[in-house]
Amino acid sequence: MRRSCKSCGKNIEEKPDDCICEGATIEYCEKCQKEKEAEEEKRKALELKTLDEQIRARFVCCKCKSKNARVKRISTTGDGFSRLMNFQNNVFLVVSCCNCGYVELYDPVILENKSDRWAIFDLLFGN
Template identity: 30%
Template sequence: MEKVQYHCEKCGHQHFVSDQFQATGGNFAKIFDVQNKKFITVSCARCGFTELYKANTNNGWNVLDFLMG
């Protein structure tokens, strides 16, 4: 597998920080506070420019999130 090189679109820096977060999507999810949208963030370590990518979610975890409240 070939390693992908990162470079910031704004400043050209080659180091990044990655994280993820979940958010609600749609009225039903908002009413029951179900976070059914998952995103991956890639942020430049120098300037902080951040790219956002939609990630696949697992329906089992969505149900568990609903039940746990």
């Protein structure tokens, strides 16, 4: 049975072996099916609740290509008065590759598009 791909229009031939369920049909060619699955995976990653979860879901190590990561938040002091008082007002996301240990630092204020005026509330009431 011949059909055309819903996405690109390419002719695809349906073979009896291709269908697992009775009455199931193939709607996309292999290339479009892979692209559709990749888009669905990205969409699911964006639906995750926290920035930490989004980073963990999208992580690919630039050194070893592993997809397993550990995400932690750390606080550090700044310079001047905050250093003198050991006032840890700078927060960073630390993303570590579980395979090779490579580490990346991210500024969540930039990633979450928070304005600086809310920083005092985060400081007083937590993130």
